[in-house]
Amino acid sequence: MPINYYLFLSLALFTIGMVGVLTRRNAIIIFMCIELMLNAVNLLLVAFSKMHYQAAFEAGQVAGQAGVDGQLFVFFIMVVAAAEVSVGLAIIVMMYRNVHSVDINFLNRLKH
């Protein structure tokens, strides 16, 4: 499958996530859109990893390890995203406890 399709698919996903971050007012939905952008990047990394692997495969190499790095990076991105979500949601819960809202218009000042 041509790499272009994956490229455009993840571009579109990333853009949708970006539009969501720009337009929505709910802090949780903004957070979810950030997850969407991370996943778009992950998809593109896996696609490029397979592209690299196929290039090495066609070049007649053993192709044992080519492209493994990309998939491991995706793994690490997932790890970091999980940690980020736990901390971020804790922060959102704390702000909700203080301000009783998750609307970012009310959260634009860091103290209350």
Add this chain to the structure above:
Amino acid sequence: MALFSALMVITSKNPVYSVLWLIITFFAISGHYILLNAQFLAVVNIIVYAGAIMVLFLFVIMLMNARQEGPTGSKRWITLAGTVSGGIFLLVLVAALKDSELKARTAMVMDGQIGLIKVLGNELFTRYVVPFEISSILFLSAMVGAVVIGKKD
């Protein structure tokens, strides 16, 4: 399907529906991973994202009872400006990458060994063992941080 459900994520008024659409998006992305024969990442994606993270989001949303957006809903011009700028961003990137030299390259589909757990695990615990340990420390600190932040003071 991924695009449609991703669109529904940002257009749903109710955050709970938004989470459910996001889960569908993640399943579609996992389908792409399976298609690319990256089985380990597909399974991890479903378990970590669709399982753990989305359950966390649902818990927080239901905990806050934040069904509707507040009195200051999205203003029209903000929505318009965000959509237009996102569209321009997409247009620029597509135009830049349309004629790149990658056009002739293809990704290997339904074949290849590198997505399997055996190869990935072998690589992860030999060349990438130090980042792996560092990420475990990151997890520990994130856990402690979440507990400290969430603690009632």
